[in-house]
Amino acid sequence: MNKNELQERNEILSEANKARWDLGVNFHDTVIEAIYEDASRIARKTVKQQGEKAAYSLDLKIDKIVTSRWLGFPLMFLMLAVVFWLTVAGANYPSGLLASFLIDYMHPILKQAAASINMPWWLDGVLIDGAYLAMAWVIAVMLPPMAIFFPLFTLLEDLGYLPRVAFNMDSMFRRAGAHGKQALTMSMGFGCNAAGVIAARVIDSPRERLIAIITNNFSLCNGRWPTQILIATIFIGSLVPAGIAGFVSAGAVVGIAILGIFFSLVVSWGLSKSVLKGEASAFSLELPPYRPPRILQTIYTSLIDRTVFVLWRAIVFAIPAGVVIWLVANIHIADLSLAEHFIQWSGPFALVFGLNGVILLAYIIAIPANEIVIPTVLMLTVLSTGTHGMGEGTGVIFELDSVGDTANILHAGGWTLLTGINLMLFSLLHNPCSTTIYTIYKETRSVKWTMVSTFLPIVLGFIVTFFTTQIWYLWFS
């Protein structure tokens, strides 16, 4: 019975094959032509165009400017820089307010409440000094920049600017042996790498899709923007007079973003010349008409979809991380806590790359979410340098009213401009977060390519920070 069926099916197929030969070579074209002919006949019958296409000619004029050879890229970077500058300038004050409420005001109240019900010291430590403070810190540091950055970015997106970015970058990606649509998935990665990896489905060829997936991590994501912005403000903004500090910090962040695009291209090129050999396939990209964004709705949806979503994710990961931090800081072996053991042990190794043990440990604890890197770094720094005056004791993520306080801690931890630069570089070039790694596995169904996507950026990160550090020492010694 089964065999019979199979035979029947194969007969159908061979019949189809035979008929195909009879129909001639350009048969596929005639099928498409028939559809186009009918579509055009119906359109002629039903559509009337009166007068000039006023809006299109305006669109065309704008497109000529934003996709022009000379102005396209500078305009793109300028627009990004303005978005960052607004974020940097606008976020500091609300951050301070949130910190003073959640940490200066609420934390002591919670501590008192815990004391009044005789909570054991370790439970009080894990819950309030660990979990609560980690969460409070993430909200204070992350919410204001996200509430400014995402709506602005979404406005650009709704306006129809992203396809123009893709248009500008298309030829660069093609020269790198990758698909032009990778410019779109890269732009998605600027929001979230996991989303960018999924978006790579728009790319037809498996080879080019794999390249897009592996290199998506070079787009700075949500979780990393705040780190970049904060570190740039502390270490690079402070090099110049206060009046232009905002611009210079924003410029530095744009610089890192561009470096990410550069790595995206170089790695794509490297892959397509070695393990993923092949020609770039052509595609046509439609530039959608500019549509005036509905500002209120955009702000609403970007707050709900992105800001709250990302913040929630950060909180969910920060709470257990806070517990872990408190534990590694309070479980002692011999005279040192686990955290101090790791920091001292890895210190010499980290120094070669201009980093320190704190940063390495923070990146291990923060594998689930890049968002919590900075809170973790600060807590561990206080711990390892014994700056107890500023915090509330071992393993507490303490209050920081302003960027200035953060700077004080980092300086006390022996951080220099070089450490700041290397942290920015390492934040760009390290493993994707666990969500992204899992998404890569789901999309590629391949352990091998998931491992490549995970470890390639770390290796690159160590290479880049190593050379930055060694050249820096040569230059300044």
Next chain:
Amino acid sequence: MTTPKNNLNNCATCPVHNKENLIKLGLSLDEIDYVITMAGNPNTGKSTVFNNLTGLRQHTGNWPGKTVTRAEGGFIYNEKRYKVVDLPGTYSLLSTSTDEEVARNFILFGQPDVTVIVVDATRLERNLNLALQILEITDRAVLCLNLMDEARRNQIEIDVRELSKELGIPVIPASARRKVGMNELLAAIEEVASGKYVCRPHKIKSRSAKLNHAISNLSAKLAKHFPKLPNLNWVALRLLEGDNSIIEAVQSGELGSINAQTETAQA
């Protein structure tokens, strides 16, 4: 077909204008009466229409290819429960990229009760290419003529009645961003889903007699082997063209038994 009532007094009682009939269900999708799907070219506002119907706030972006997977939501209209599946935007159903396959397989194998084809009124001709391909696969569809506000801005006039006659399905002018035309769209969906409106979908006319002969020959054979399969002519055409994924589906016998819930974008 839903013609807007001219008599103003009727508006209050006309079901088309009664918003109470719509309950947005978001993601709760139990006990479905009808499955409808949204298809169309990229960047025509499918996701906006989807959001309007389901009350979900899936992010909509102004760039082609934003939706690469299916999004699902639901609503209740006139006491019937509908599941809505938002498909990735595609220019055609003839090539083999993942997004096109997701869209095509769902319309072909998922057998939705109604396919809502969302088209950009300012680029009707190009959008019709896909609409006609969809009408080859499915018998039950509604055309949502979206972005009518932009068409008006560009002084484009469309003869809706004639278009509906040509395509053989209801055509609803709409501006989804401003929530214009959504009630009319719902009414049309209901009429098609319940069978009150019987579609006579346009079939491609400009084909050679030889090709038509080959198609009917092959589809007769397919009908014998896969008696439950709708759109035999389309499958026959795909086989003639040598479409690998359809050939595989025939070879494995999968074509006869595919269920909408199990095929997805995972490929």
